[in-house]
Amino acid sequence: MAGSEKKTELTRAEQKKATRRKLIETTIAIIATDGLSGVTLAKVAELAGLSRGICNYHFRTKDQLLLETFQTVYREHERAWKNALADQRMPPIHRLKRFIRVLLLPPVADFNKVAVWLAFWGEATNRRNYLYLCTAMDQDFENEVAAVLGEIGPPRNGSSGMDLGAVAVALTGMIDGFWVQYLIAPGRLSPEHAISACLAYLSRFYPEFCDTDSA
Amino acid sequence: MAGSEKKTELTRAEQKKATRRKLIETTIAIIATDGLSGVTLAKVAELAGLSRGICNYHFRTKDQLLLETFQTVYREHERAWKNALADQRMPPIHRLKRFIRVLLLPPVADFNKVAVWLAFWGEATNRRNYLYLCTAMDQDFENEVAAVLGEIGPPRNGSSGMDLGAVAVALTGMIDGFWVQYLIAPGRLSPEHAISACLAYLSRFYPEFCDTDSA
DNA sequence: TGCCACTGAATGAACGTATAGTCAACAAAA
DNA sequence: TTTTGTTGACTATACGTTCATTCAGTGGCA
Known part of the structure; x- marks a missing residue:
């Protein structure tokens, strides 16, 4: 055709x-x-x-096709963010900023790919395989974020009661939420604002994120 | 039966x-x-x-059943958060805190209801009716948040470039993201931490959120 | 090199099942 | 008696899966 x-x-x-x-x-x-x-x-x-x-x-089977489709998107995604965190010569703050940028800008934050994520999240509750992948990925994701944050130091949490792990999970959730925004209200949240929002959040626990430039 | x-x-x-x-x-x-x-x-x-x-x-038709199901969840949700913002005698900061709590705790942040949101988001890109509802709701949501924030004052945005609207959209996205977390990784993000994360984010633009108690 | 038997990727008609939607009949409320 | 909420058998069809068949690519052999 x-x-x-x-x-x-x-x-x-x-x-x-x-x-x-x-x-x-x-x-x-x-x-x-x-x-x-x-x-x-x-x-x-x-x-x-x-x-x-x-x-x-x-x-x-059809199920197998769908599962492998999901795995493909998943692996591409994983490669991208692991790569962003990999360069150990950079300071942790810089790596984490790059990580956030990679996740919230194209080509990772691409319409088609985000649509696939949302589609599978919607079915994840019942399809065990999907849920397993979603959960495992999120766990991995969160662990690595926590590790990088740990390199910077313990969070200055005020009285919020949030430890390092909680700060990391919530960051993961925020990024997922911004993807949802991209899909259901395209254009309303610019990638730059999404990134700024993540940094604003982190700056509460790590004032060193409270800066001017973004790289 | x-x-x-x-x-x-x-x-x-x-x-x-x-x-x-x-x-x-x-x-x-x-x-x-x-x-x-x-x-x-x-x-x-x-x-x-x-x-x-x-x-x-x-x-x-089946489509009609699904659409009305979605509308039902949507309207319940809408009633809850509008109610949380309604009492004009309260200071805006207090109202917004109540708003965040309502959205991130049961009965609004209930497994079944969140599952419905996610399911429809996943299909929203192609079904016009769903997308229309999702977008309209989010718009409404964001406008009201922006209005309350406006009552407090302009955001102290440093050099983040985020205006009042951007702060509101991102908050909306964060809340959506925390719901996703509730579903795909149940228990990993406690509602209290989700609430703290929202306040941490807001405190960057409105230091008055940077406090101890939560009500 | 040229021939040929074999492999396996790809085809597309056929089949069975799942399921959305229809409708004539019914029974209880108005 | 009329109205109408409900029933359940029936129809139409969309879709996943199967399988006999095709034929280009491959590798062994003369």
Whole structure:
């Protein structure tokens, strides 16, 4: 359909992998435009320019296709934020700022990808596999944030009763919430304001975030 | 099935209303346990202890049932937070604190209700009616928060570039995000910490939130 | 190098199931 | 008697899954 002729000398194994990837990417696009309930094996196949049985060939069931789609988004996301925190030569404050920026700006905070996250969150309560992934990712996420905050020092929590872990979980939640905003009210919250909001929050516990520049 | 005999001298109109309400409540429960995709007219009818055709009688289509279910949750929610802001005799800071508490504690921050929000957010991008409601609610929400903040004064934004509107949108997003946390990682973020996080954020722009007691 | 048997990715018709929506019949309230 | 909330069998169809079939790519063999 979409004139994508890929007759460019690929081995069978490469072709197969490419087809798998294409099916997953098509699924992501459909979730973003039509929602999770809009995903139909026939629709995926058609939009990928392939035949009806193809999804069942590469992924045994529809559920498997959806799960692998989610895992793909999840892993891309994970790579991005882990990378932002990785460079140990930078001071922790700088790393955490980069982390926040990466998560709230494109390409991570991309409409399609965020739509996939929300779609799976909505179904996470019942699909054990989805919930497991969501929870595990969030746990991991939160642990690493807590670790970086720990490098800076203990939070100056006033009388809020929030320890390091609580500060980290809430930051995680904030970022999730800003993604929700991006989707249900596009344009109302700019990425720059979302980032500023995170820093404003952190500055209550770590005054060193209370600064002017952002990098 | 569930021994709920309501033969207590109700007029037909009252009975009808009660049945409608019951169908909606059953739908909410199913969304919370099985997700939006788990909602089946037959399942709703069975769990409500009624017959197969009943949903189509009270709501012409399944879509209509879902839409009214969403509206019900939406209106309950709206009543709760508008009420928290209503008492003009209280100082704005006090009202806003009450507002935050109401949104992040039961009965508003109830598992079933939050599950419904998430489910509809997930489908909101494609279903116009849902998106319209989500966006409208969020707009309204944000306007009222901005109004209360305005009563306190302009935000001390340092160099963050956030005006009153931006502070309000981000607060809205944070609250949405904490709900997401409640669902995908139950128990990890306590309501009290969520509330403290909101106040920590606000204290950056309005130092008067930076206090000890919470009411 | 050229031929050919084999592999396996891809096809698409066919099938079974799940489920939304219809409707004629019923019984209790008005 | 009329109205109407409710029933449950029935219809239509959308969709996931299966499978016999096709045929390009691959690798062994002469």
